[in-house]
Amino acid sequence: xxxxxxxxxxxxxxxxxxxxxxxxxxxxxxxxxxxxxxxxxxxxxxxxxxxxxxxxxxxxxxxxxxxxxxxxxxxxxxxxxxxxxxxxxxxxxxxxxxxxxxxxxxxxxxxxxxxxxxxxxxxxxxxxxxxxxxxxxxxxxxxxxxxxxxxxxxxxxxxxxxxxxxxxxxxxxxxxxxxxxxxxxxxxxxxxxxxxxxxxxxxxxxxxxxxxxxxxxxxxxxxxxxxxxxxxxxxxxxxxxxxxxxxxxxxxxxxxxxxxxxxxxxxxxxxxxxxxxxxxxxxxxxxxxxxxxxxxxxxxxxxxxxxxx
Numbered sequence: 001x002x003x004x005x006x007x008x009x010x011x012x013x014x015x016x017x018x019x020x021x022x023x024x025x026x027x028x029x030x031x032x033x034x035x036x037x038x039x040x041x042x043x044x045x046x047x048x049x050x051x052x053x054x055x056x057x058x059x060x061x062x063x064x065x066x067x068x069x070x071x072x073x074x075x076x077x078x079x080x081x082x083x084x085x086x087x088x089x090x091x092x093x094x095x096x097x098x099x100x101x102x103x104x105x106x107x108x109x110x111x112x113x114x115x116x117x118x119x120x121x122x123x124x125x126x127x128x129x130x131x132x133x134x135x136x137x138x139x140x141x142x143x144x145x146x147x148x149x150x151x152x153x154x155x156x157x158x159x160x161x162x163x164x165x166x167x168x169x170x171x172x173x174x175x176x177x178x179x180x181x182x183x184x185x186x187x188x189x190x191x192x193x194x195x196x197x198x199x200x201x202x203x204x205x206x207x208x209x210x211x212x213x214x215x216x217x218x219x220x221x222x223x224x225x226x227x228x229x230x231x232x233x234x235x236x237x238x239x240x241x242x243x244x245x246x247x248x249x250x251x252x253x254x255x256x257x258x259x260x261x262x263x264x265x266x267x268x269x270x271x272x273x274x275x276x277x278x279x280x281x282x283x284x285x286x287x288x289x290x291x292x293x294x295x296x297x298x299x300x301x302x303x304x305x306x307x308x309x
Contacts, residue, residue: 002309004037005110009103009304010147011088011295012095013171013265014139017224017256018204024095024143024150026300027171032099034063035083036107042079044068049085062097062128063104069127070105070116080108091179093263094295098140099304101128106145106304118145119159126155133260135186140259147302149212166299167215170274172252174243174281175263177291180236185260188232197227217253217269224254224267237262239284246280271296 008031016023039045044058044067058064067080082104088096105124109116116124125141138161142150146163154160193201207223210216234240237257247255247266251273255266264281268274278294285292 006308007107009099026143030087034103066101066128095140097132101125102144172278221254250280
């Protein structure tokens with residue numbers, strides 16, 4: 001049985017416009033790197049090898065809480081030593097907390113002979129999301145485990161996730177260096193939605209799934225619009241409307257806020273277009289005097305994976 005593994009756990013997009021708390025999409029990069037070592041000493045000990053000052057106490061750390069949940073299902077007396085190097089900045093809106101939680105449980109599963117299913121790993125990792133934002137949701141967790149495009153049909157009473165293939169797509173993501181906490185961004189959401197808006201949103205949800213399944217890029221683009229959540233979060237992200245306008249002019253299929261923000265994603269047919277769109281997105285924040293990072297890469301076809309032993 002393995003004693004130590006190194007795992008890469010990818011960034012993810014959630015919501016994808018119309019699919020609040022339901023849709024997720026894995027990216028090929030950036031990713032968190034997690035080294036997990038099996039120990040005869042019970043419990044979880046965490047060390048961060050990055051500069052983000054995240055908690056190292058297991059009960060306050062997303063990876064730690066996920067591992068503690070997993071250990072409740074392990075009859076042996078074992079523990080884990082964890083080294084985390086975050087390649088995904090916390091609060092960036094591309095699944096930073098999910099990547100750490102998922103990477104930890106995928107690594108633990110490898111050390112335990114892969115005794116748990118992917119659905120069980122989702123359950124363990126969701127405990128980390130409760131620590132991060134107070135909500136037990138799987139829209140970032142699911143693609144980080146399954147890869148590709150995922151639909152969280154239900155979390156309660158029984159977890160139900162559908163993993164679907166994604167057509168060839170390139171993603172441009174701009175991360176303005178402002179913080180939007182998931183817990184804060186949820187507070188601005190409307191408590192009630194007019195029926196007319198709900199109907200338009202449901203139609204886009206159906207259209208986006210159909211677009212992914214049929215590789216209909218025009219349908220994907222038409223279906224990404226969010227009539228409910230994004231308008232409420234618009235004031236939290238300066239430059240969002242202009243960024244979308246410039247990205248579409250540069251050839252993007254469509255896009256929107258990634259998760260709770262502040263990152264903005266745009267889907268594209270080709271790498272060339274994605275790089276032009278990334279430059280267009282960055283130009284908005286350069287003019288606003290807001291520091292930013294731009295990520296350009298393909299959709300990730302697989303989730304967190306062991307890269308070394």
